[in-house]
Amino acid sequence: MADQNPTPASSRRRALIQLGGAALAAAAIMVLFVLPAEFGKDLTGFGKLTGLDRLAAPQPAKQAASAAKSAPSAAAPLLRTYATRWRTDQIDIPLTSAEDLGGEIETKVKMKKGATLIYSWTVTGLTNPEEFYFDMHSQSVPMPKVVVISHEARIGTGGNGALVAPFEGIHGWYLQNQSVGPVVVHLKLAGFYERMTPADIRLFNEQAATIAAPFGPPS
Amino acid sequence: MKPQLRTATLVLIALAAALAAVPALAHGIGGKDAAYVTQAGGLHLVPFFYLGAKHMATGYDHLLFVLAVIFYLRRLTHVALYVTMFSIGHSITLLAGVLLGIRVDAFLVDAVIGLSVAYQAFDNLGGLKALTGFRPDTRLMVLGFGLVHGFGLAAKVQELSPSGRGLVGNMLAFNVGVEAGQLLVLALWLAFMLWWRRAPRFAGQAVAANLAILTAGFVLAGYQVAGYLMQGTA
Numbered sequence: 001m002a003d004q005n006p007t008p009a010s011s012r013r014r015a016l017i018q019l020g021g022a023a024l025a026a027a028a029i030m031v032l033f034v035l036p037a038e039f040g041k042d043l044t045g046f047g048k049l050t051g052l053d054r055l056a057a058p059q060p061a062k063q064a065a066s067a068a069k070s071a072p073s074a075a076a077p078l079l080r081t082y083a084t085r086w087r088t089d090q091i092d093i094p095l096t097s098a099e100d101l102g103g104e105i106e107t108k109v110k111m112k113k114g115a116t117l118i119y120s121w122t123v124t125g126l127t128n129p130e131e132f133y134f135d136m137h138s139q140s141v142p143m144p145k146v147v148v149i150s151h152e153a154r155i156g157t158g159g160n161g162a163l164v165a166p167f168e169g170i171h172g173w174y175l176q177n178q179s180v181g182p183v184v185v186h187l188k189l190a191g192f193y194e195r196m197t198p199a200d201i202r203l204f205n206e207q208a209a210t211i212a213a214p215f216g217p218p219s
Numbered sequence: 220m221k222p223q224l225r226t227a228t229l230v231l232i233a234l235a236a237a238l239a240a241v242p243a244l245a246h247g248i249g250g251k252d253a254a255y256v257t258q259a260g261g262l263h264l265v266p267f268f269y270l271g272a273k274h275m276a277t278g279y280d281h282l283l284f285v286l287a288v289i290f291y292l293r294r295l296t297h298v299a300l301y302v303t304m305f306s307i308g309h310s311i312t313l314l315a316g317v318l319l320g321i322r323v324d325a326f327l328v329d330a331v332i333g334l335s336v337a338y339q340a341f342d343n344l345g346g347l348k349a350l351t352g353f354r355p356d357t358r359l360m361v362l363g364f365g366l367v368h369g370f371g372l373a374a375k376v377q378e379l380s381p382s383g384r385g386l387v388g389n390m391l392a393f394n395v396g397v398e399a400g401q402l403l404v405l406a407l408w409l410a411f412m413l414w415w416r417r418a419p420r421f422a423g424q425a426v427a428a429n430l431a432i433l434t435a436g437f438v439l440a441g442y443q444v445a446g447y448l449m450q451g452t453a
Contacts, residue, residue, distance in 0.1 A: 007291055008422070010345035018344055022337070022430055026437030034442050039449050 080116060080164075084192040093185040095177040098131075107185075108139075108172030108201050109193035111165040117191040121173075122158035125183035129157050132183070133176040139208070140169035146208045162191075170196060170204055262385030264392040267376075271396025274375060276404050280332045280439055281368065285401065286408050287339030287432050288361055290425070293416075295409075302405060304358050308365015309372060310394055316373025317390045325378075326447035328371040330440045335364040337436030343429040372397060 010018075036047025040056035047053035096102035111117060123132050135153035140146055149166060152159070165171055171193075177183050196204070275281050288305070292298050315321065338360070341347060348354045376390050415421060 007343055007345045007348075008426070010349040012349050015341075015344065015346035015349040018346055018430060018433070019341060019350070022341075022433040023437055025434045026441060029434070029438050030441040030445070034438065035445060038442065039445055041445075041449070 080114060082115065082192045084112070084115065086190075086192060088190040089188070089195060091187045091189070093175065093187060094182060095175065095185060096182050097180050098176075098178050099180065103178075104174070104176040106172065106174050106198070106201055107187065108170040108196045109189065110196055110200075110204075111168070111171050111191075111193045113165055113168045115165045115192040117163045117165070117171065117189060117193050118161075119163070119187070119189050120158075120160040121185060121187040123183050123185050125181060126157060126179055127181065128179060130155055131177070131179035132157050133178055134159075135174040136163075136172070137174070138163075138166055138169055138171040140167040142208055143167065170201065172196075262388045264388060267379075267389040267392040268396035268399070270379070271372075271393035271398075272400030272403070273396075274372070274393075275397045275400030280329065280336060281401075282404055283336045283432055283435060283439075284332070284339060284364070284368070285404055287336060287343060287429070288357075289405070289408060289412065290339075290343050290429065298405070298409065301358065301361050302401065304362040305365040305368070306398055306401070308362045308367075309369035309397070312366045312369025313372045313376070313390065313394055313397075314369075316370055317376050317386065320377075321370075321373070322377065323370045323374065324447065325371065325374040326443045326450070328367060328374060330443035330447065331367045332364075332371055333436050333439030333441075333443055335367060335436070336439060337433050338364075340429045340432035340436055344426060344433070 031043055032046045033052065035041040035043065036053045037055040040053060042048055042053045047056075091107070093105060093107060094102075095105060109117060126132055133153075133155050135150055136159070137148060137150040137153070139148045147167060147169075151163065163171060173187075175185055285302075285305075288301050289298050292301065316323070342354070342357065342360075372393070376386075376393050379389075415424075418424065
């Protein structure tokens with residue numbers, strides 16, 4: 001077949017110089033800029049000299065998320081006492097079929113930084129345990145940016161645990177029924193928090209969005 | 220060589236500026252979009268169509284590849300042929316990857332995509348033929364690279380659809396969006412190339428531009444390889 005993509009003629013020597021030159025330039029860009037800025041690997045000291053290496057410093061949100069996942073460090077106090085009133089709640093949340101708008105919901109509580117929430121939840125009414133998705137997350141008040149940390153997001157039908165609020169904000173679950181039938185989420189809470197109605201959550205998000213736009217909350 | 224080097228440097232600076240402006244797009248679909256889709260779940264044709272188009276129109280690896288492929292194509296029928304080859308390639312692996320649940324490491328796929336950019340630019344410089352005395356049929360190479368790009372697209376769709384529900388429809392909408400985004404990009408590049416080819420110093424500038432694309436392809440590949448090697452540590 002005729003060549004449809006004619007390119008200029010070149011010589012072997014010229015081609016080698018071009019290839020080598022481009023590879024060298026690329027290597028220099030990698031070592032001087034990309035590695036320090038993206039991966040924190042500062043081989044030459046150029047990153048430190050120019051401040052590029054600070055771009056690779058972990059984001060506060062990431063740091064908090066990994067801290068939350070790791071075992072409690074020696075610095076974290078074993079005893080935490082609160083002035084806030086202690087409360088417990090038992091909430092049943094019906095979710096309609098996944099085909100409807102009522103198949104998903106955000107349920108959240110408001111907590112100050114360091115407050116503790118103990119929780120336990122299960123889902124009933126599922127025929128297939130693979131058909132329920134949740135994302136447990138914390139969303140900060142603007143400080144000045146809104147920080148969102150996802151603690152656990154996966155397919156699952158329940159969980160037990162304790163959450164220490166990484167910052168002041170709203171903390172809780174996005175729950176999504178992915179099955180065709182209706183289900184009920186049974187949520188038990190105890191700790192030092194304030195309940196939020198769906199209207200409260202909407203209001204919180206609207207306030208955050210006006211202050212922190214365009215870095216809007218995911219809900 | 221001097222003015223060529225100067226142009227190449229300018230092009231590289233422009234590329235770097237573009238890269239800095241859209242950091243979240245460097246590796247697929249970021250932030251707000253990802254949050255939306257993973258939260259929404261289920262069948263969402265228009266959002267996935269939009270994300271496919273956006274992925275193509277704002278992913279500079281795809282942009283550079285398309286530019287490098289059409290760089291010296293003078294006839295619209297040829298452009299159509301090459302683009303069809305590329306579309307067939309990435310549609311096959313996008314569909315197969317998602318349907319069969321094949322997961323290829325996104326860093327490695329993106330590294331090969333970077334190398335595909337470098338390959339096309341080097342070919343545009345006439346380097347392949349000069350160096351090896353042999354030039355593989357560019358149509359087949361474009362088809363092959365299309366297959367690789369498709370695995371990258373499949374990885375993105377899988378990332379965004381956590382459950383099986385609506386996956387096939389979402390994937391098809393995403394693929395249609397990718398083609399739409401590609402046509403959009405192509406139209407802009409073609410208009411740009413038609414204008415540029417008439418410039419009196421096009422020949423020299425073309426060499427400089429391809430040198431810059433070659434370098435950018437290597438950087439993209441290096442960036443992804445570094446990401447692959449340092450996964451979880453950065």
